[in-house]
Amino acid sequence: MANYNIDADKALTYDVIVVGSGISGGWAAKEFTEKGLKTLVLERGRIVKHVEDYPTMNLDPWDMELRGGLTPEEKDRHYKGGRSGFIGKDTEHFWANDRENPYTEEKPFLWIRAHQMGGRSLLWGKQTYRWSDIDFEANAKDGHGVDWPIRYKDLEPWYTYVEKFAGISGSAENLKQLPDGHFLPPMDLNVVEKSVKERIEKNHPGRKMIIGRVAHLTEPLNGRGTCQYRNRCSRGCPYGAYFSSNAVTLPAANATGNLTIRPFSIVQEVIYDEKAGKATGVRVIDAETSEVIDYKAKIIFLNASTLSSTQILLNSKSSRFENGMGNDSGELGHNLMDHTYRVGAVGQVEGFEDRYYKGRRPNGIYIPRYWNIDRESQSDKFVRGFGFQGGAGRGGSRAAANRAEFGAEYKDSLFAPGPWEFFITGFSECLPYHSNEVKLNTDVLDKWGQPTLTINAEWGDNERALNDQAQADATEMLEQAGLTNIVSFNNQHEMGYGIHEMGTARMGRDPKTSVLNGWNQIHAVKNVFVTDGACMTSSACVNPSLTYMALTARAANYAVSELNKRNI
Amino acid sequence: MLNRRELLRRASWLTGGALAAPAMLAILQSCQEEAKASFEPTYFTPAEAAFVTAYVDTLLPRTETPGGLDVGVDRFIDKVMAAAGPRVDTPGDFGSGIRAMEEEASKLHGRAFAELDLAQRGELFAAAEERSARYNPQVWGTAVGEQPPIDFYRSFKSMVLWAYLSSETIATEVLNYDPVPGEYNGDIPLSSVNGRAWSL
Numbered sequence: 001m002a003n004y005n006i007d008a009d010k011a012l013t014y015d016v017i018v019v020g021s022g023i024s025g026g027w028a029a030k031e032f033t034e035k036g037l038k039t040l041v042l043e044r045g046r047i048v049k050h051v052e053d054y055p056t057m058n059l060d061p062w063d064m065e066l067r068g069g070l071t072p073e074e075k076d077r078h079y080k081g082g083r084s085g086f087i088g089k090d091t092e093h094f095w096a097n098d099r100e101n102p103y104t105e106e107k108p109f110l111w112i113r114a115h116q117m118g119g120r121s122l123l124w125g126k127q128t129y130r131w132s133d134i135d136f137e138a139n140a141k142d143g144h145g146v147d148w149p150i151r152y153k154d155l156e157p158w159y160t161y162v163e164k165f166a167g168i169s170g171s172a173e174n175l176k177q178l179p180d181g182h183f184l185p186p187m188d189l190n191v192v193e194k195s196v197k198e199r200i201e202k203n204h205p206g207r208k209m210i211i212g213r214v215a216h217l218t219e220p221l222n223g224r225g226t227c228q229y230r231n232r233c234s235r236g237c238p239y240g241a242y243f244s245s246n247a248v249t250l251p252a253a254n255a256t257g258n259l260t261i262r263p264f265s266i267v268q269e270v271i272y273d274e275k276a277g278k279a280t281g282v283r284v285i286d287a288e289t290s291e292v293i294d295y296k297a298k299i300i301f302l303n304a305s306t307l308s309s310t311q312i313l314l315n316s317k318s319s320r321f322e323n324g325m326g327n328d329s330g331e332l333g334h335n336l337m338d339h340t341y342r343v344g345a346v347g348q349v350e351g352f353e354d355r356y357y358k359g360r361r362p363n364g365i366y367i368p369r370y371w372n373i374d375r376e377s378q379s380d381k382f383v384r385g386f387g388f389q390g391g392a393g394r395g396g397s398r399a400a401a402n403r404a405e406f407g408a409e410y411k412d413s414l415f416a417p418g419p420w421e422f423f424i425t426g427f428s429e430c431l432p433y434h435s436n437e438v439k440l441n442t443d444v445l446d447k448w449g450q451p452t453l454t455i456n457a458e459w460g461d462n463e464r465a466l467n468d469q470a471q472a473d474a475t476e477m478l479e480q481a482g483l484t485n486i487v488s489f490n491n492q493h494e495m496g497y498g499i500h501e502m503g504t505a506r507m508g509r510d511p512k513t514s515v516l517n518g519w520n521q522i523h524a525v526k527n528v529f530v531t532d533g534a535c536m537t538s539s540a541c542v543n544p545s546l547t548y549m550a551l552t553a554r555a556a557n558y559a560v561s562e563l564n565k566r567n568i
Numbered sequence: 569m570l571n572r573r574e575l576l577r578r579a580s581w582l583t584g585g586a587l588a589a590p591a592m593l594a595i596l597q598s599c600q601e602e603a604k605a606s607f608e609p610t611y612f613t614p615a616e617a618a619f620v621t622a623y624v625d626t627l628l629p630r631t632e633t634p635g636g637l638d639v640g641v642d643r644f645i646d647k648v649m650a651a652a653g654p655r656v657d658t659p660g661d662f663g664s665g666i667r668a669m670e671e672e673a674s675k676l677h678g679r680a681f682a683e684l685d686l687a688q689r690g691e692l693f694a695a696a697e698e699r700s701a702r703y704n705p706q707v708w709g710t711a712v713g714e715q716p717p718i719d720f721y722r723s724f725k726s727m728v729l730w731a732y733l734s735s736e737t738i739a740t741e742v743l744n745y746d747p748v749p750g751e752y753n754g755d756i757p758l759s760s761v762n763g764r765a766w767s768l
Binding site for chain 1: 626627628629631633635647648651652653686690693694697702703704705707708709710712713722725726729730731732733734735736739742743746747748749750751752753754755756757758759760761763764765766768
């Protein structure tokens with residue numbers, strides 16, 4: 001792979017500055033550089049080159065000193081992020097250091113960050129679902145939050161555009177609540193999932209159980225290889241089979257010759273020019289030298305991740321914007337959302353003892369939302385809805401630890417796969433509450449002496465009602481499907497566990513009640529765009545990353561046309 | 569203790585839950601002369617190491633396939649525990665868990681666990697199985713449902729199983745090892761892989 005140009009020229013004014021190189025920043029970089037614009041991507045962490053900077057990608061458990069376990073020192077670096085249960089030796093180097101980057105939880109909130117080139121695009125779950133008009137119209141219809149300034153038809157071509165380049169595998173199902181996309185062949189359901197699907201769809205007309213739609217290649221695409229079913233994605237994929245900025249968008253941007261990516265560049269604020277009425281650049285602290293540097297550009301895209309982009313705006317104070325850039329509405333920092341996590345049921349499936357599977361599929365099943373999608377499915381207990389992810393597999397040593405035997409026969413029995421288990425876990429939509437907010441904290445400073453964020457957010461009654469229904473429905477579906485030893489669960493995780501934080505700089509039609517317009521432009525600063533999760537006006541119940549990609553590509557192409565028209 | 573507990577949990581079993589930890593120092597000390605661990609412990613005392621070795625050998629003896637000691641389960645557990653930070657004896661940790669088992673061995677049979685015959689060890693296991701809570705299922709690495717506290721006996725058993733099944737010998741020579749499957753096939757006969765599980 002070609003090297004990245006990491007020597008940003010202080011004197012040079014770039015056409016575009018993109019803050020952040022994760023899922024949305026990578027897309028912004030690709031769109032702008034391919035349109036011929038000189039683009040500076042500012043990344044607060046280090047460079048992570050595809051393949052060569054994936055040190056653990058081929059390690060077996062015994063290749064690691066503690067077979068994946070962390071030392072106390074490593075654990076301490078992730079004393080918050082570790083709550084997710086996802087951080088082991090195989091990926092520890094891709095999760096942000098919580099000690100160097102503190103945040104304050106006024107109420108419990110898990111803020112997962114990944115401070116390197118590629119950001120969380122290296123670590124994400126890769127579930128990719130289009131939103132539907134049921135989602136875009138929801139706020140307007142039930143009155144929660146403000147209306148989205150766009151509808152499905154505005155985003156539909158951009159969904160197709162990003163899907164074609166990212167590579168999304170899935171099955172077309174013709175569901176109004178979950179529009180079909182441009183799909184590569186779907187992954188297979190296993191034998192037990194097929195059986196459970198039949199039972200659930202027979203017992204519950206209107207509910208569908210489908211294979212997850214995922215950003216994994218099931219056919220080669222643009223020189224990238226197909227999924228080899230190792231399920232070691234979060235270490236970085238040597239085949240480039242899953243979508244990440246590192247494997248897909250940034251190499252494309254780099255190939256144009258128009259990309260400069262400057263690592264260790266923590267953006268503090270967007271610089272505003274009162275006379276011109278627009279932004280002129282950004283102020284950066286070099287994470288290694290603490291040097292403060294200003295970079296200039298005509299267009300600024302904030303893609304630092306939901307809360308970090310908002311943090312930058314809150315910190316961008318001027319006499320015009322005393323409470324943060326673009327905060328005329330007072331909504332900047334507000335309406336933080338996430339999806340609920342780990343609420344559902346798990347049980348055993350009888351039979352199929354002589355059947356097994358080959359390959360570790362980095363995907364599961366999906367049961368799309370079925371509540372409140374039409375007149376027949378209206379609930380009187382809650383608005384919006386939830387979908388389930390899940391899957392079937394054969395158990396291992398954990399079940400064996402529950403058995404009372406010991407000795408030779410017990411030992412030999414460990415070598416056979418355990419019973420078939422099937423689980424589903426719900427992701428409920430979260431309403432945009434003004435009271436769920438982040439604000440700057442000037443008492444707690446980060447390693448570079450800069451203000452940090454205080455997060456004050458919690459679930460409301462509607463999310464609790466959705467979760468109650470999700471738990472009841474999951475349990476009932478498994479019971480009626482004939483599963484045994486069912487455990488019904490609602491872990492009641494606080495916000496943030498979904499790692500789908502959204503909102504805090506929402507799009508809207510009215511500058512008085514929103515931060516961004518229908519093109520992700522700050523209403524009052526037309527050359528600053530926010531296209532990561534911060535822009536979200538509602539949360540839907542499906543995974544948001546594909547929507548960030550589509551919004552980003554759409555906004556970038558709009559920004560180029562506005563620049564060409566000299567409107568910005 | 570938190571770090572150690574977190575480390576243990578990461579490896580997919582749970583510690584926590586307090587066993588009574590009576591002062592059995594005298595008994596442990598008296599055992600030390602006879603202690604026969606298969607390794608030089610870093611974390612465990614010699615007497616504890618003798619318990620760990622005996623326990624592993626009892627749970628996973630050598631047959632036509634390697635036993636727990638053949639793949640170094642006991643010394644690996646010692647290494648993991650040592651790496652988890654300085655030893656702090658608190659109720660519910662492995663030290664007090666082992667003490668409680670030894671106390672029972674001494675009470676019932678007047679000898680250390682490592683010196684009991686198989687039937688006597690089985691008796692102790694049966695009693696522990698009786699009172700020990702079971703693991704709830706996991707979803708994405710976290711137990712779901714109302715998980716009762718898991719005591720030393722169950723978490724140690726779980727740890728031994730993990731150490732055994734994740735060892736290179738068992739994973740590559742006994743189980744089906746396929747680091748790069750290349751495909752997903754959701755329905756194969758179990759007999760086509762000799763009735764054995766995948767190791768990864």
